[in-house]
Amino acid sequence: MKTYIVDAFTKIPYSGNPAGVCILDYELPDNLMAKIAREINHSETAFLHKIDNVYRLRWFTPKTEVSLCGHATLATAHILYEKGFLKSNEQIKFDTKSGILTARITNDMIELDFPQMFVDNCESNEIIEKAFDIKPVYVGKNDKRYLIEIDSIERLKTIKPDFQLLQKSDRGGFIITAKSDDNYDFYSRFFAPGVGINEDPVTGSAHCYLAPYWSKRLNKSKMLAFQASERTGIMECELLDNNRVLLRGQAITVNEMTMDWKNN
Template sequence: MKFPIYQADAFTDQLFGGNPAAIVPLKEWLPASKMQKIAAENNLAETAFFISQGENFELRWFTPELEIDLCGHATLATAHILFTELGYSREIIHFHTLKAGTLTVTKKDDLYTLNFPSRVPHLCEIPEGLLGAIGGKPPIEVLNSRDYILVYEAETDVLALKPDFTALAKISPMGVIATAKGNHSDFVSRFFIPAAGINEDPVTGSAHCNLIPYWAEKLGKKELHAYQVSARRGELWCELKGDRVLMTGKAVTYLKGEIYI
């Protein structure tokens, strides 16, 4: 059997920036074990699989190690491919997901806006070994939602982190977000999730589901500009809307091809 495959860089307008995702359109679901093997073979942070359901779509995401509950950049990349390569002509796409409910993506010019659930983080106890594994200066706050959030005094503290990924994978089954006020944006972040086979994710929409409500409260504003300061770097325009967050970014197509399984 052969299937089309696309790859796009999300939350960027430059090739080799942002976060790359593979996108595989399907007519019907493959076994989860098969999709997991495809994702491992692609060896990207996420591979998105989707099938059409009338005017809407079902969407699933796989890291090289596991199926994940929510992924922003691969959702944006999937919408980009639907709009630019697969002839989708409506203004808004509805994606039905297994664990995150219905997610929408709206296109205006070259910008895509994701409507995702807000995940408000709360102060928590620091897991044993976490600060040693993350390295660098001690954070000024530690919170938790799906992921641990370490808040630092300055952007330079976030940039200076050099985590021990082997140790970090043993401490947190999900991700660790490092964040601070930005020098040229409202806030910056980095995201580490070695337990899912991704040491550092370049740009992470799901992490911003936590970061947007946190920084909206801290800064007293609902519209925010953010950078994820990984080596590939990504840019997001964010908004808190009740129990939802909006994340707007760009995307560029890198690859079109076929896979044979």
């Protein structure tokens, strides 16, 4: 099985967000994909196989399967184009647990068509404020995660969460964001201890929330975002009128290998 390691939402090796990409002749059993994802041990590993003109795509963290992953989708699209599975002018259709997602090359970036996602306003709580040592200016949540705005980029960059305390939260994911004072429109970080990822370096799915949130705050439909993890990453976000968001970024392959799974 051909497996690739791709750094997504960057053009510089060993920055951005690394993802495993496994190209399959047919879908593997779930427990085997979970073992392979644990072995690769990046925040997500994508498993891909073609059915007619659509690519079936699934994502696994080292701990669990997830329903949406931006950086591993970008990494997968990058491999399909770079390795000649598709021509640069062809659109990719992915069949996923979040419905049909598409990818295409535009200028020098890969553009992903993803759903917009939202949270409902809620009160802050003691776990959030103590675990991140922050005083939020906004808190929203849905059934999976919190979206939290603070008023300082410098504070955002220096957060060192208490992950033991976060394990007591009613949600497993935390998007923390702040308005930019430089060439970017907003900054963010993403923590997901609930799915085995303390901090994700650059998170496409988080920007499905961040783009509509900041679009209203900034009165802009096209924004440039910076994720301020240790590895850092950049993406362009553009809201569409049909509750979709375009996420654009670059990627680079850093490793290629063959994995033997038949004896597992």
